[in-house]
Amino acid sequence: MQLTRRAEYAIRTMLDIASNLDDQPLMSKEIAARQDIPPNFLIQIVPELRSAGLIHTVRGSGGGIYLTKKPSEISLRYIVEAIEGPIALNQCLIGEASCSRKPNCPIHEVWALAQRQMLSVLEATTLAGLVDQSQPGKRAGKTSTATDVAGKINNEVELEV
Amino acid sequence: MQLTRRAEYAIRTMLDIASNLDDQPLMSKEIAARQDIPPNFLIQIVPELRSAGLIHTVRGSGGGIYLTKKPSEISLRYIVEAIEGPIALNQCLIGEASCSRKPNCPIHEVWALAQRQMLSVLEATTLAGLVDQSQPGKRAGKTSTATDVAGKINNEVELEV
DNA sequence: CATAAAGTTTACCATTTTACTTAAGTTTAG
């Protein structure tokens, strides 16, 4: 019931790159040092982010990592699922035919709702929003922070049961 | 990031007992058979529910299990935490001093919000509500189903960031 | 009072996941 370290490190890495204002790619080692990530662990995570299409990597001297999309287009959910695969708070929420007790299992419905609530936060939160929150003052335009999301959730997020 | 089988089985067990209209205690074996739980696994889970104060157990012939509280007073969160310990979607949400990156870690804030959203569902859902949902027709008075909760979440649940 | 029914306790087990570490590549700028 907990985020893995891999995924947490992936989020920190993405956030570190998004916070980088220069155009030159960032080295994995630098990111690891800044974000308290075991460097040899991070170089294992980087290829996964690349396979998921979240980053580009440049090999060789002077190489490094940069984002493939704008920070405002990358949600936390997307990063987590790139590392851990689809989020499912209960086994019965995996795929369609994964629970023999459906239909009419009230337990299933509750977890489905709990998961939608959680995902709505992870989807509404983008790297751009997180950068704004850690770098106030520099905030520019339409991004989304946890505080913003908290206000929105109760008004705008669609809920269906 | 997923509920353990232990906790899922614990929920089914509690729901099975709450659905029982007789006054006599239910046998662990019967519950296991009805709820698709490996019987030898369930007899390991039952003592944990007892230690947590959720059920009373009666030993010896004619013994069995019954609830210590009214189904309307037992939330899903309570059952899950009885088995798995406190829920924490991210390591940094465990206790107080568990994250060296606080304060001002935007990642922490997002997970805290996501967790509150999830917990609000698990707290608002009681065994009584679940019983109602699986046994329509017999519904009596003020209980809470997933559908009800979905309606409530956006209006009544307190959110602070 | 014997016995079977029921929960209790403890120990064990195989498999998978987690969080890393290590080492031998490959690519590319300079």
Added chain:
DNA sequence: CTAAACTTAAGTAAAATGGTAAACTTTATG
């Protein structure tokens, strides 16, 4: 050509997961 940087593939110790099994205690009932 060589050092910087990512790539690939193993390996590994510890913990969690999902069970199974066996010996034990308590209690109703005949």
